[in-house]
Amino acid sequence: MRALFTEPFLVSLLFGAVTAGLPLLLAGLGEQISEKAGVLNIGLEGMMLIGAYTGFLATYRTGSFWFGFLAGGVGGMSAALIVLLLCIRKGLNQIVIGIAITVGAEGLTSLLHFVQFSRSYPRLAAAPIFAVPAFSRIPVLGRGLFSHNPLVYLSWALVGLLTWVFRSTYLGLSLEAAGNKPAALDAAGVDVVRTRSFAVLCTGFLAGLGGAYMANVGAGLFVPFMTGGAGVIGIVLAMLARGRPLWVLIGAALFGASLAMTTALQVAGIDVPTDVVQMLPFAVVMLVLVIFARHSMLPSALGTPYVRGGR
Amino acid sequence: MINATQAVQSTEAPRGFPIPVAALRRITKRFPGVVALDRVSLEFHAGEIHVLLGENGAGKSTLVSLLAGMQEPDEGEILIDGLPVSIDSPRHSMDLGIGAVFQRVSLVPSLTVIENLMLGGSWLRSLARGAALRRFDELSALLATRIDPDAPMSGLSLGEQQQVEIMRALWRDEKLLLLDEPTSMLTPQGVADLGRMMHRLKEKGVALILVTHKLLEAYEFGDRISVLRLGTVAGDIAPQRLQTMSEAERTETVIGLMFGAADPGAVPAQDHEDELAILLGGKLRRAGSVDRSKPAKLSARALVTMPDFAETPLHAVSFELWAGEVLGIAGVDGNGQKHLAEVLAGQRSLRQGRLELAGFDITRGRVPERRLRGIRYVTDDRLGEGTVGTFSVATNLVLKEIGASPFWRHGISDWPLIYQSAREQILRNDIRTPSELTPVGKLSGGNVQKVLLARELDAEANVAILNKPTYGLDLHNQRLALDRIVAAAARGVAVIVISTDLDELLEISDRVGVMFRGSLAGIVENDAAAGSKVRRLMTGSAAA
Numbered sequence: 001m002r003a004l005f006t007e008p009f010l011v012s013l014l015f016g017a018v019t020a021g022l023p024l025l026l027a028g029l030g031e032q033i034s035e036k037a038g039v040l041n042i043g044l045e046g047m048m049l050i051g052a053y054t055g056f057l058a059t060y061r062t063g064s065f066w067f068g069f070l071a072g073g074v075g076g077m078s079a080a081l082i083v084l085l086l087c088i089r090k091g092l093n094q095i096v097i098g099i100a101i102t103v104g105a106e107g108l109t110s111l112l113h114f115v116q117f118s119r120s121y122p123r124l125a126a127a128p129i130f131a132v133p134a135f136s137r138i139p140v141l142g143r144g145l146f147s148h149n150p151l152v153y154l155s156w157a158l159v160g161l162l163t164w165v166f167r168s169t170y171l172g173l174s175l176e177a178a179g180n181k182p183a184a185l186d187a188a189g190v191d192v193v194r195t196r197s198f199a200v201l202c203t204g205f206l207a208g209l210g211g212a213y214m215a216n217v218g219a220g221l222f223v224p225f226m227t228g229g230a231g232v233i234g235i236v237l238a239m240l241a242r243g244r245p246l247w248v249l250i251g252a253a254l255f256g257a258s259l260a261m262t263t264a265l266q267v268a269g270i271d272v273p274t275d276v277v278q279m280l281p282f283a284v285v286m287l288v289l290v291i292f293a294r295h296s297m298l299p300s301a302l303g304t305p306y307v308r309g310g311r
Numbered sequence: 312m313i314n315a316t317q318a319v320q321s322t323e324a325p326r327g328f329p330i331p332v333a334a335l336r337r338i339t340k341r342f343p344g345v346v347a348l349d350r351v352s353l354e355f356h357a358g359e360i361h362v363l364l365g366e367n368g369a370g371k372s373t374l375v376s377l378l379a380g381m382q383e384p385d386e387g388e389i390l391i392d393g394l395p396v397s398i399d400s401p402r403h404s405m406d407l408g409i410g411a412v413f414q415r416v417s418l419v420p421s422l423t424v425i426e427n428l429m430l431g432g433s434w435l436r437s438l439a440r441g442a443a444l445r446r447f448d449e450l451s452a453l454l455a456t457r458i459d460p461d462a463p464m465s466g467l468s469l470g471e472q473q474q475v476e477i478m479r480a481l482w483r484d485e486k487l488l489l490l491d492e493p494t495s496m497l498t499p500q501g502v503a504d505l506g507r508m509m510h511r512l513k514e515k516g517v518a519l520i521l522v523t524h525k526l527l528e529a530y531e532f533g534d535r536i537s538v539l540r541l542g543t544v545a546g547d548i549a550p551q552r553l554q555t556m557s558e559a560e561r562t563e564t565v566i567g568l569m570f571g572a573a574d575p576g577a578v579p580a581q582d583h584e585d586e587l588a589i590l591l592g593g594k595l596r597r598a599g600s601v602d603r604s605k606p607a608k609l610s611a612r613a614l615v616t617m618p619d620f621a622e623t624p625l626h627a628v629s630f631e632l633w634a635g636e637v638l639g640i641a642g643v644d645g646n647g648q649k650h651l652a653e654v655l656a657g658q659r660s661l662r663q664g665r666l667e668l669a670g671f672d673i674t675r676g677r678v679p680e681r682r683l684r685g686i687r688y689v690t691d692d693r694l695g696e697g698t699v700g701t702f703s704v705a706t707n708l709v710l711k712e713i714g715a716s717p718f719w720r721h722g723i724s725d726w727p728l729i730y731q732s733a734r735e736q737i738l739r740n741d742i743r744t745p746s747e748l749t750p751v752g753k754l755s756g757g758n759v760q761k762v763l764l765a766r767e768l769d770a771e772a773n774v775a776i777l778n779k780p781t782y783g784l785d786l787h788n789q790r791l792a793l794d795r796i797v798a799a800a801a802r803g804v805a806v807i808v809i810s811t812d813l814d815e816l817l818e819i820s821d822r823v824g825v826m827f828r829g830s831l832a833g834i835v836e837n838d839a840a841a842g843s844k845v846r847r848l849m850t851g852s853a854a855a
Contacts, residue, residue: 170432177419177430184417187379188431188479189402299421308381 014144021256027234030206042098045231046105055212076208179299362533380404410480639820685773700752705733757788
């Protein structure tokens with residue numbers, strides 16, 4: 001066992017955990033915003049996938065990673081627009097629409113990929129890395145945590161920002177009220193539909209951003225179905241985090257680490273069947289659910305459309 | 312009648328307040344199949360408590376929702392300070408200086424008091440806690456309330472929650488305050504506090520609109536009373552006139568207006584005896600003719616339940632109940648009534664204690680066994696737990712016998728028989744439904760309750776537990792439900808009625824028990840002094 005915890009193994013595990021966990025973090029934070037406002041966004045996976053595709057396409061065409069991230073976010077937002085129009089405005093079932101978005105996004109991106117890239121399978125150049133001065137020279141941690149694409153640090157900052165927004169802004173109160181007692185928010189003079197629409201667009205943007213990171217930085221290419229359940233894990237993270245962004249970060253790190261285990265074990269030269277290792281994140285999901293799901297507290301109006309004066 | 316009303320209003324506006332704070336001019340509001348408000352004209356003045364009195368469906372709540380911006384009128388106009396406005400959102404209503412307190416608490420339970428009051432600020436700003444706390448202190452002083460601003464909303468009593476609602480409604484110095492049935496969830500003490508608060512606000516020049524269906528409240532708090540009936544203003548008693556009338560005259564006038572006699576003076580009193588009984592708080596007590604020399608029908612010994620999320624468990628509840636007796640269970644909602652009802656019905660298991668039905672231990676018997684033995688339960692959750700809304704009236708009438716003979720044989724439904732029996736039940740119980748095939752969810756609350764009572768108070772019933780049997784019903788249906796309960800007791804059924812409406816309990820019960828924090832604080836004989844004893848027990852002071 002001692003041989004396992006070598007520096008290359010640990011660095012590889014940490015680095016991989018951050019890279020694999022970042023899309024989960026972004027999607028989980030996004031989902032958290034929606035859920036706080038009372039919208040169960042089952043289409044998260046589809047939003048990530050659209051973001052991955054548009055993000056990759058933009059970076060591939062322009063060469064700019066920042067432009068790719070932006071395009072990914074906008075792509076995710078456009079998928080979120082469907083939730084906005086059909087579920088929030090028209091009050092259709094959020095679960096059905098969410099599944100439709102995921103399935104639709106899978107089909108659409110696969111088709112577009114087939115048409116555009118199936119012959120060439122283009123790859124992007126390595127994404128730019130920003131080594132945080134001083135921090136990046138800490139042994140193990142420096143290379144594992146502080147030598148990443150700048151988006152990683154921005155996402156960490158987002159955890160702090162969201163904590164502040166939820167706790168100490170009027171927006172935070174509005175989101176909380178929209179999810180727990182929309183009638184109270186309405187009576188206080190804030191438009192519930194607008195609040196939820198805003199939340200869902202944020203979710204779409206963050207999920208798309210996560211997808212774009214996955215494609216552009218994590219993989220350097222786009223392949224169909226590449227999100228592989230990351231959106232579902234994001235939903236689970238948001239549900240277990242009970243409205244606290246820091247918990248999403250912790251959860252994303254945990255799942256990221258179990259995803260990164262494959263590579264790390266190979267680096268360490270230990271031969272475990274990859275199938276077993278790839279199963280790990282999902283085993284972790286089940287384990288975490290068994291342990292914590294009993295205590296998850298969801299907003300009371302989650303998943304129910306708001307109709308003024310309705311009962 | 313409408314012409315007369317308008318004449319009253321235009322000539323008897325109080326001196327010194329020439330322009331009403333709010334005025335409705337020939338307002339009409341239709342919903343599919345109903346005219347909720349039909350050319351209603353009313354004026355609301357500063358420094359006046361204006362009571363809107365009427366039965367369920369008279370249009371009171373619709374009127375409030377129009378002023379609060381929840382709905383818009385189809386015809387007519389609303390004037391605020393003499394200027395016509397169209398109130399298209401709650402925000403707009405607030406901007407016009409109208410504050411509203413609704414029947415159901417609409418505060419966010421997961422936020423603290425002060426956070427609830429801060430709701431509604433512009434998104435990008437961080438919370439102005441200091442300013443909010445200053446305003447909170449001002450309003451606390453104005454209303455003479457003592458609430459911790461950092462307490463979570465869910466930890467407050469209903470009375471306190473309502474105080475917070477009133478604070479929110481007055482947060483921006485609103486000049487018109489709407490109170491929709493504010494006393495329905497309060498203890499007697501809470502009602503008294505509310506009365507004091509309304510008085511203080513009135514002195515400050517706020518115009519208050521108090522919506523209620525309780526006559527006594529109307530007299531006690533109202534400066535002006537308008538009676539609504541079937542969407543129209545049946546009449547309006549101005550302050551000057553109200554002050555000069557004796558209580559009997561007021562009652563007669565108001566009752567006449569509420570139940571529709573052409574000339575209020577000519578109402579034959581006995582026609583409205585029932586309504587009067589309920590409105591005035593039940594003078595028709597049941598004659599105590601229960602034979603308690605025999606062994607008790609149902610005896611509960613030291614019942615204890617497990618605490619459950621946000622519910623008060625029972626601790627050591629003991630009582631005995633005799634055949635033909637009505638035991639009323641009073642108490643502020645949330646003091647363990649729900650657990651008591653569920654334990655007796657067999658839906659919730661006991662941690663300790665023993666239940667006996669005519670000497671036979673039924674502690675471990677679950678719902679089907681207890682039902683076989685004649686224990687019947689009418690839940691307060693009529694459309695949730697009590698009926699399946701999308702099923703027909705006929706199916707709902709046999710809902711608890713699914714699979715049993717005679718309606719099912721070898722697992723096959725005998726629909727002709729089910730429908731036949733349903734038609735008989737509908738006729739016998741005067742259930743107003745288009746047919747026995749109509750989904751029960753489409754019926755009015757009163758008729759759903761008739762279905763439930765028909766199902767539970769059947770010929771084989773021994774013990775009936777009724778949780779809030781009249782909750783949300785109008786006077787007529789309330790009367791019918793109470794009559795059925797009393798009739799069942801007269802047949803020898805041992806009845807437990809759990810209710811938050813003390814007046815109705817005093818009317819139909821032989822004894823009244825009071826739940827307080829999960830225990831039975833005491834059981835009193837329903838004699839002349841019962842009302843005051845029960846009120847004392849409800850606040851937790853020791854048994855009288």
